[in-house]
Amino acid sequence: MSDARKRGRIMIIGAGGVATVAAHKCAQVPETFGEIMVASRTFSKCEAMRKDIRLRYGRDIQTAQVDADNVAEMTALIDTFRPDLVLNLALPYQDLRVMDACLAAGVHYMDTANYEPLDKAHFEYSWQWAYHERFKEKGIIAVLGSGFDPGVTNVFAAYAQKHLFDEINYLDILDCNAGSHGHAFATNFNPEINIREVTQAVRYWENGEWVETPAIIEEGSVHFGFDYPVAGMKESYLLYHEELESLVLNIKGLKRARFWMTFSENYLNHLRVLRNVGMTRIDEVDYEGHKVVPVKFLKALLPEPASLGTKYTGKTVIGNIMTGKKDGKTITRYIYNVCDHEEAFRETGTQAIAYTTGVPAMIGAMMVLTGVWTGAGVYNMEQLDPDRFMEALNQYGLPWQVVEHEPLPDKV
Numbered sequence: 001m002s003d004a005r006k007r008g009r010i011m012i013i014g015a016g017g018v019a020t021v022a023a024h025k026c027a028q029v030p031e032t033f034g035e036i037m038v039a040s041r042t043f044s045k046c047e048a049m050r051k052d053i054r055l056r057y058g059r060d061i062q063t064a065q066v067d068a069d070n071v072a073e074m075t076a077l078i079d080t081f082r083p084d085l086v087l088n089l090a091l092p093y094q095d096l097r098v099m100d101a102c103l104a105a106g107v108h109y110m111d112t113a114n115y116e117p118l119d120k121a122h123f124e125y126s127w128q129w130a131y132h133e134r135f136k137e138k139g140i141i142a143v144l145g146s147g148f149d150p151g152v153t154n155v156f157a158a159y160a161q162k163h164l165f166d167e168i169n170y171l172d173i174l175d176c177n178a179g180s181h182g183h184a185f186a187t188n189f190n191p192e193i194n195i196r197e198v199t200q201a202v203r204y205w206e207n208g209e210w211v212e213t214p215a216i217i218e219e220g221s222v223h224f225g226f227d228y229p230v231a232g233m234k235e236s237y238l239l240y241h242e243e244l245e246s247l248v249l250n251i252k253g254l255k256r257a258r259f260w261m262t263f264s265e266n267y268l269n270h271l272r273v274l275r276n277v278g279m280t281r282i283d284e285v286d287y288e289g290h291k292v293v294p295v296k297f298l299k300a301l302l303p304e305p306a307s308l309g310t311k312y313t314g315k316t317v318i319g320n321i322m323t324g325k326k327d328g329k330t331i332t333r334y335i336y337n338v339c340d341h342e343e344a345f346r347e348t349g350t351q352a353i354a355y356t357t358g359v360p361a362m363i364g365a366m367m368v369l370t371g372v373w374t375g376a377g378v379y380n381m382e383q384l385d386p387d388r389f390m391e392a393l394n395q396y397g398l399p400w401q402v403v404e405h406e407p408l409p410d411k412v
């Protein structure tokens, strides 16, 4: 491959916490990301990023204002900048429109969260998987969910399937944030998307079927104390998470797949109160002649996730516990990463949740730009070879380890 091809061009859409980390990390790897553009709705945020990157690395990036919901505007911007890949780090609502623009312009696509319609708090891959044939015909790739979860957790499963197991039967993904941001209530990524996700009924997958359990703030929610490496014992709640949908199709031999996330009692109590008074509603209500969507209004009042880093202390611990067969024996392995909020802030000016999402977004983009991940069509991360991605995690700030572990209990 020629040097010119290796020094690619990337267009990042969005200028929030995750986009900030991805832009910083791309700027640190000029041999792969020769030209960087950050384009978002609020131009001043792109400019703030440009100045910070200039100060930290002496590199100039390009910036633009764009409405990612407007396919014609997006296509025109792509045609002007001619990136190799569009990294969509705006919100899940924009996914399909950005994919449309990538198809029109003929450039590769990547995101970190699957599409969700504005009017329904429901996310699933079917809308984006429906683009497979069109991307294939165009000869371009769309890689879905290149954050941590989804993203690294999918790659951990692919790596385990390739190197550690003959078949994986039980998969538990555990996401622990043992950090403290010093606010009474705040969300670690976009508040609207976060609240829509955690107030939904929960599902896990067992013996080919989805089993539903109550939402994390409801009576009867499923939770247990898990002793995390570094972070210690934390209450972990069963939650539906989007990577389960593709993993149960692509990881062979699975009998059960579950996702767990830690929540403090303080966070859950705030959420219950907000829900009880109607502030988590996603429909329009009339307020003195104005149409207001309560959860959007709430977002305007809450701290910006990107701003939380200034006071954040503690660590995140995210990984997969997998039980299955190897050479006729039943084994359990735990692959995980520990990330420190304060270190993430020192390096990129944001907290570890944004960091653990933005770094894999950069690495995924690197896999496409350097020709490690090729192909045409729409793919989830576990469908692509995990080896170089796993190496890059160690190299670019998210080191992982594999340890032996006890299997997780069937019932908690």
Ligand code: NDP
Pocket (backbone or CB within 6 Å): 013, 014, 015, 016, 017, 018, 019, 039, 040, 041, 042, 045, 066, 067, 068, 069, 089, 090, 091, 092, 094, 112, 113, 145, 146, 147, 148, 149, 150, 151, 188, 189, 190, 191, 193, 305, 306, 353, 356, 357
């Ligand atoms: P933020 O809300 O901080 O940032 C979103 C950015 O997108 C903002 O800059 C916003 O603009 C911009 N934006 C929104 N709508 C448009 C539009 N129509 N056109 C152009 N720009 C737009 O979110 P985060 O950075 O916290 O999250 C980014 C994405 O990452 C989300 O999709 C989230 O779900 C995903 N995520 C994935 C994780 C994973 O592990 N896979 C974990 C955490 C997040 P403005 O500044 O004007 O509001």
